[in-house]
Amino acid sequence: MEINRAIEAQPAGGWDTPLPRSFYEPGAVEVARALLNCRIVRPAGADLLIGRISETEAYTQDDASCHAFRGLTPRNAVMFGPGGHAYVYFTYGMHYCVNAVAGPAGRADAVLIRAFEPIAGWETMRERRGMAPLPLAQLAPVRHEREARLTVGGPARLCQALGIDRELNGTDLTIAGPLWIAPPDAAVGHASDPDILATPRIGIRQATDYPWRFTLAGDFYTSRP
DNA sequence: ATCTCGATAGTCT
């Protein structure tokens, strides 16, 4: 297995220390693998929403299913900028999805964040998703079918849980602002290559055979392989 | 567990 440069370049740090721009410089496939287990962080008023990224998809500018495949438009403009920014798009008349832009400026790659494990702020996430609060006795997220529906099973669910909409399009993910991505928790660590599952991407009609959807073997917080 | 379908609006041909 080849060494993942994006992971090597990643410094140690807490949830409050965003990954640096250099993390996003490789292409979408490499960054998509490296983002597994990293933490997506979203301040929400008084509390903080944090999730452990558990499912990603890579989109490269050479790939017919990528929004940037047919060139620059107002919608996909942030994909053509430097890596480490959020590309948020609106689709099907009602849903938002978030990507982390990858590659250097001029290379329009992006990584779709499809699922995460709620780590902090799950009460707020449930509220935003329109789900009933859990019983008071439950002090932490439980690995339950109902709980998975919170942030797993489609990329628009996690956007709803985190309150991500078009206003966050273009957000710099390398600074601690309204949305950023931090390294994995030290106790969790980076995904090791042998644990990463690569399967076809979901919901596309072009280039359906590229195995560019990444999950972790045995991870509860991912839709079925 | 797996399916079909409707909602709903922005983007591009």
Add this chain to the structure above:
DNA sequence: GACTATCGAGATC
């Protein structure tokens, strides 16, 4: 005018 990197409800097995 067609299509969409979707979700949730409801039907059906």
